[in-house]
Amino acid sequence: MTTSATNHQIRLAARPVGLPTDANWQHTTEAVAQPDDGGVLVKTLALSLDPAMRGWMNEGKSYIPPVGLGEVMRAGGVGVVIASKHPKFAVGDHVSAGLGVQEYLLIPADQIRRSGLVKIDLALGSLTQWLNVLGMPGMTGYFGLMDVGQPQPGETLVVSGASGAVGQTVGQMAKIKGCRVVGIAGGQAKCDWVVNTLGFDACIDYKNGSVKDGLKQHCPKGVDIYFDNVGGEILDAVLARINRKARIVICGAISQYNATTAVQGPKNYLSLLVNRARMEGIVVFDYADRYHLAVAEMAGYLKDGRMKSREDVVNGLTNFPKALTQLFTGENFGKLVLKVADH
DSSP states (O other): OOTTOEEEEEEEOSOOSSSOOGGGEEEEEEEOOOOOTTOEEEEEEEEEOOTHHHHHTSOSOOSSOOOOTTSBOOOOEEEEEEEEOSTTOOTTOEEEEOOOSBSEEEEOGGGHHHHTOEEOOTTTSOTTGGGTTTSHHHHHHHHIIIIIIOOOTTOEEEEESTTSHHHHHHHHHHHHTTOEEEEEESSHHHHHHHHHTTOOSEEEETTSSOHHHHHHHHOTTOEEEEEESSOHHHHHHHHTTEEEEEEEEEOOOTTTTTOSSOOOOOTTTHHHHHTTOEEEEOOGGGGGGGHHHHHHHHHHHHHHTSOOOOEEEEEOGGGHHHHHHHHHHTOOOSEEEEEOOOO
């Protein structure tokens, strides 16, 4: 690796109103430097594209500071160490970190912990699985279900965004824990996949039918756990079907992220009162010290076939703006990954 290498980056140029467009991004280049003592240089192989990225682009208080104008867009990713002066990381190690939307990341010694840099074991899962079930989406699904949802055998769980990165983990984990699982997804192909491949008990196609009617048909005994990835009208429909002591896990509200008017809150929230139910948010970073436990458990399920994963891979850093919009149009099928480089 020479210092003459060039790092191509995508930076946030302007805060979007509604769906992000090309005008929100700036393409830049800079020389790649070598690490000082304690530092590590990582080459990006693949990046995770997640609905949360839309929220990170907005100015305002949230669970994490917004991406600053002119900054490299925030993104988790996997890569390979190509230069190291850190005793715990060697050249050739595969790693996961907050790499950003760029080809290389130089991590100084005092930023190692903050970057989330950790080694990953490709014997446990593929690179793309480390951005899916073994990565941030999988950790979100695991801890949101297990810690907030607290599934019990025989209970009925409903998960929206069922074919997406978080949804596929939630549904499969709930089945392993003995729940009846009903997914909500857009399109017959996605619904067929979560039932026939992932083993869900049923799936409601919100694009081609009534969610209310689907819930009545597939959840005749009501809903004990709802894992919400979309918000809006679907959240209201499920709230109308919850059981006493139900748990509603608020992971995201993708239906609202690009709204140019006020976020639509739940109209049926009094169902929480009537049913003595609980609604609680999940932010995956709160569980960082326990990621290794979830990885170990779910890697075992991947190995023995009880869990499967699907990744939708888009090639090329320059395709990031277009690929990101796929999350909000429903074009992607499975976990959306941006491939930046070969091994």
